[in-house]
Amino acid sequence: MATAQLLQGTLDLLILRVLALGPLHGLGIADRIAQVTRGALQIKAGSLFPALYRLEADGLVSGSWGESQSGRRAKLYTLTKEGRKHLAEEKKSWARASLAVQQVLEM
Amino acid sequence: MSLFSRGRAWIRSIRHRDHLDADLHRELSDWVEELAARYEAGGATPDAARRRALIETGGLESVKEAVRDRRAGAWLDTIARDVRSAWRMWRAHPWLTGTAIVSLALGIGANTAVFSVTNALFLRSAPVSDPGTLVAIYSTSTSNPGWHQTSFKNYVDLREALPVEVLAYAPIPVGLSTAGSPAEDVPTELVSGNYFTLLGVRAAVGRVFALSAAEDKVTDKHPEIVISDALWKRRFGARADVVNQIVQLNARSFTIVGVAPPAFVGLDVLRAVDVWVPASNPLILTGVTNFFFGNRSIGMFDVVARTTAPIGPQQLSAMLQAQASRLGQTFTQDNKGLRFATRPFAQARMNPAQRDTWIRAAGLLTVVVGLVLLIACANVANLLFGRSAARRRELAIRLAIGATRRQLVRQLLIESLLLSSGGAVVGLGMAWGMIYVLSAVRPAFVPRSFEVPIEWTTLLFTGAIAFVIAPICGLLPALRASRVNVVDGLKGGEAAVQRVGRSDLSLAVLIAQSTLATVAVILASLFVSSLRRAEDINLGFDAGHVAIVSFDLGMLRYDNTKGPAFVRRVNDRLREVPGIISSAVASHVLLDGTGFASKIKLAGHEDAEALSIEAGAVGLEYFRTMKIPVISGRGFQESDGAAVSEFGWAIVNRTMAEQLWPGADPIGRRFQVLGIQERYVVVGVVADALYDTLGERRRPYFYIYYDQSPGLKKLTLHVLTAGDPHQMLQTIQREIQAVDPNLPVVNVRTMSDVLNAAMWVPRTGAALLLLFGAIALSLAVVGIYGVTAFFVRQRRREIGIRRALGASAANVVWLLVRRTLAPTAVGFLLGVVASSVGGRLVASLLIGVSPTDPKSLATAVLALAAAAGAASVLPAAAAMRVDIVPILRRE
Numbered sequence: 001m002a003t004a005q006l007l008q009g010t011l012d013l014l015i016l017r018v019l020a021l022g023p024l025h026g027l028g029i030a031d032r033i034a035q036v037t038r039g040a041l042q043i044k045a046g047s048l049f050p051a052l053y054r055l056e057a058d059g060l061v062s063g064s065w066g067e068s069q070s071g072r073r074a075k076l077y078t079l080t081k082e083g084r085k086h087l088a089e090e091k092k093s094w095a096r097a098s099l100a101v102q103q104v105l106e107m
Numbered sequence: 108m109s110l111f112s113r114g115r116a117w118i119r120s121i122r123h124r125d126h127l128d129a130d131l132h133r134e135l136s137d138w139v140e141e142l143a144a145r146y147e148a149g150g151a152t153p154d155a156a157r158r159r160a161l162i163e164t165g166g167l168e169s170v171k172e173a174v175r176d177r178r179a180g181a182w183l184d185t186i187a188r189d190v191r192s193a194w195r196m197w198r199a200h201p202w203l204t205g206t207a208i209v210s211l212a213l214g215i216g217a218n219t220a221v222f223s224v225t226n227a228l229f230l231r232s233a234p235v236s237d238p239g240t241l242v243a244i245y246s247t248s249t250s251n252p253g254w255h256q257t258s259f260k261n262y263v264d265l266r267e268a269l270p271v272e273v274l275a276y277a278p279i280p281v282g283l284s285t286a287g288s289p290a291e292d293v294p295t296e297l298v299s300g301n302y303f304t305l306l307g308v309r310a311a312v313g314r315v316f317a318l319s320a321a322e323d324k325v326t327d328k329h330p331e332i333v334i335s336d337a338l339w340k341r342r343f344g345a346r347a348d349v350v351n352q353i354v355q356l357n358a359r360s361f362t363i364v365g366v367a368p369p370a371f372v373g374l375d376v377l378r379a380v381d382v383w384v385p386a387s388n389p390l391i392l393t394g395v396t397n398f399f400f401g402n403r404s405i406g407m408f409d410v411v412a413r414t415t416a417p418i419g420p421q422q423l424s425a426m427l428q429a430q431a432s433r434l435g436q437t438f439t440q441d442n443k444g445l446r447f448a449t450r451p452f453a454q455a456r457m458n459p460a461q462r463d464t465w466i467r468a469a470g471l472l473t474v475v476v477g478l479v480l481l482i483a484c485a486n487v488a489n490l491l492f493g494r495s496a497a498r499r500r501e502l503a504i505r506l507a508i509g510a511t512r513r514q515l516v517r518q519l520l521i522e523s524l525l526l527s528s529g530g531a532v533v534g535l536g537m538a539w540g541m542i543y544v545l546s547a548v549r550p551a552f553v554p555r556s557f558e559v560p561i562e563w564t565t566l567l568f569t570g571a572i573a574f575v576i577a578p579i580c581g582l583l584p585a586l587r588a589s590r591v592n593v594v595d596g597l598k599g600g601e602a603a604v605q606r607v608g609r610s611d612l613s614l615a616v617l618i619a620q621s622t623l624a625t626v627a628v629i630l631a632s633l634f635v636s637s638l639r640r641a642e643d644i645n646l647g648f649d650a651g652h653v654a655i656v657s658f659d660l661g662m663l664r665y666d667n668t669k670g671p672a673f674v675r676r677v678n679d680r681l682r683e684v685p686g687i688i689s690s691a692v693a694s695h696v697l698l699d700g701t702g703f704a705s706k707i708k709l710a711g712h713e714d715a716e717a718l719s720i721e722a723g724a725v726g727l728e729y730f731r732t733m734k735i736p737v738i739s740g741r742g743f744q745e746s747d748g749a750a751v752s753e754f755g756w757a758i759v760n761r762t763m764a765e766q767l768w769p770g771a772d773p774i775g776r777r778f779q780v781l782g783i784q785e786r787y788v789v790v791g792v793v794a795d796a797l798y799d800t801l802g803e804r805r806r807p808y809f810y811i812y813y814d815q816s817p818g819l820k821k822l823t824l825h826v827l828t829a830g831d832p833h834q835m836l837q838t839i840q841r842e843i844q845a846v847d848p849n850l851p852v853v854n855v856r857t858m859s860d861v862l863n864a865a866m867w868v869p870r871t872g873a874a875l876l877l878l879f880g881a882i883a884l885s886l887a888v889v890g891i892y893g894v895t896a897f898f899v900r901q902r903r904r905e906i907g908i909r910r911a912l913g914a915s916a917a918n919v920v921w922l923l924v925r926r927t928l929a930p931t932a933v934g935f936l937l938g939v940v941a942s943s944v945g946g947r948l949v950a951s952l953l954i955g956v957s958p959t960d961p962k963s964l965a966t967a968v969l970a971l972a973a974a975a976g977a978a979s980v981l982p983a984a985a986a987m988r989v990d991i992v993p994i995l996r997r998e
Binding site for chain 2: 025026027044045046049050053063068070072073074075
């Protein structure tokens, strides 16, 4: 599924983070994640779409039909206000958690 | 995320489900197209690019499924989808569905019916406030163990001595009449003045009476009654002005002060009370009940205490023991050896001794209907097995397009849940019908408590059964089916079916089913032979030609001279009527439970604890009328009552003579009845009879002479007729009215009617068991047929080849016998063992039949063997007809 194991629940965070830079369609999100992680994380449709639809149902992202960067018809996802707030909170707690894990590992 | 917005998203996702599905489809196609375009740009051919894109994506359908599963409210969605597809599945196979639903409905219906009666008798709590704190108190003693009622005098002393409140109630015979209408027997209870207040029962109309212990003792001060809702509606047209209306009870005036709420019909579940009279009115009592009321040695009242902190049941018990020894010392004569036993009120809503028998009977019925349900489940499991074998292809396709094993199992479980729900609905209808029929044919003597409406506890119970049995019948087939091999399944044909590995499971089902059916049928046959035994049991008297008519001389206030004179005149007139051979009054009716308990002490043993022996007072020609043979000594004579003697004359039965004076001549022996001045002298011995129930053991009993005990007012005239006693009932009533036109007569019937009433419980029980046994047997037949037929279908090729190679018909039948009848036989044996163990538990319900009665066992096994044989005839015939050629050609 992915070259690196993805921690449970972190996919949501990644999607939100990527969308914070601007609206993207599904494949665009997958591409951007692969690009940023230098190919370490290849997100497949079977993981991406369930997560996207869940985020949309939760009101953190909103989708609307438009055109992708390559000019194709595509459903573009935008981060909502609530999503932005959620991302900020998650970032903080992620930082705390990763710091804690780091400390334990370097003990 | 807040609960609110989550809920909103949920509703949105349900509302826009179709819209979302379309969106998802478009989006996914776009994804694939874009990927393909990318690969094409990289130099792949269009076809290869598209294929690679699809593989990368991982299957459109499975992505869609994953999205759906993670969507808010997804579970509801999938379940709704599964239910819809299950519904389509069952609709497509009406025969299979019908068989399964009827099987389950029979099982569920029987269980529901039995449960609702059990619930009404044992589980439902009384409509009183806080029943958990109520404790029932019984009198008992070493020489007279058991759970007995308490005398009113002992109750009054208890009520004064105990720091908690105590109430008492007792049924009494009462004729109720309103101005201008004849008297009618109404179920009445004499209750302590605190009865309603302590129970927390408020009047629906008017008020209840509330009297202190002191007021209870002031005789005839409060002629007030509370009536039941049923009586109010039946006799008073539910009019609000019933309050303050005056009615006559046993020819005394009482004022109706209130109507009890509809749900409250007294505390004893076997007795629906219509009238409650305060115990401060003992003058309402006539004859023997009056004697009981005033007698400290004879228990008449059920006593209930309400425990309040800090006095719990344990403290109460200790206090009661102290009171018992105090009462024993103060009233040595009456209370020697007295102890009090307590029981939680919930277990005391009928006499504990009686309750044990009822519980045993209810338990037996519950076990049998449980067996029926299990057999039905086994049948349905079998059907589902067959079904899932036939559905291999469908299941293989589902797996191939990305369904998980869990999804398959869920789907199959929902299918069986739908089936069991269908069974529950139909079964509820059947239960309702059964209860309706039972209450419609309920004779007048069967308590109203058997008319049980289907209430919400019953619905809950039925629903729970449906939920529990769905996995029982569905889980194994579902697990099996989900282990389908995609390739084999898609290939189809017999190979796939055979790989189901069905045989070991259907073997287990066969064994279980025949075991259960054997137990059910053996129990049914035991009770049927018990019934047959009961039908020709030696009653000790002849019920064939006796008409009986009851009246209560107390209702018209006959005194001790007027009473016997009336009886004499009625007897004289009857003797003149052609077709009447003899007649006599008695204070009891045999097998009607109307004898009275007395406590006696033998002459020379005055210091010993009194013996409890039932007795009855009878008129001159009683033994002749009832054809009870006099074994030694003599019967009563006219002269016995003529002179006032210092002795009363008694005639004892054979068992009493043998137990009290073993090896000696009982004639001339003396004993004393507590509470009665005279001593009794034995003048004769008569044969034993059955006094209270058909199943009772031989027990001591004695008769005293009516003319010497004219205080007895509630009498039954027994008339021996030459022809059919029913023909004489009119005449007898006319002759009584000729002597006193105002005396109401009740219970006009014959001794055979009494016998029929006594037979009602064994007959109904045997009929129910027979019905359930028959259902169990026919379900098992269907099951055996199913397995055998399936076996033949499965092995058509093998059988055909065997036949072609020259196997004889006997060989083929042997194959069938080995595979299907052998497990059935194992089941039979297990069933026989199980029922001989279980039979011991119900031995006390059987009349004159041992639980291992060989005849009953043989009948049952014969019935089962015949059924199993019949079930395999058709499949065997089918096996004979197997023709190898078309099978080989098809392959």
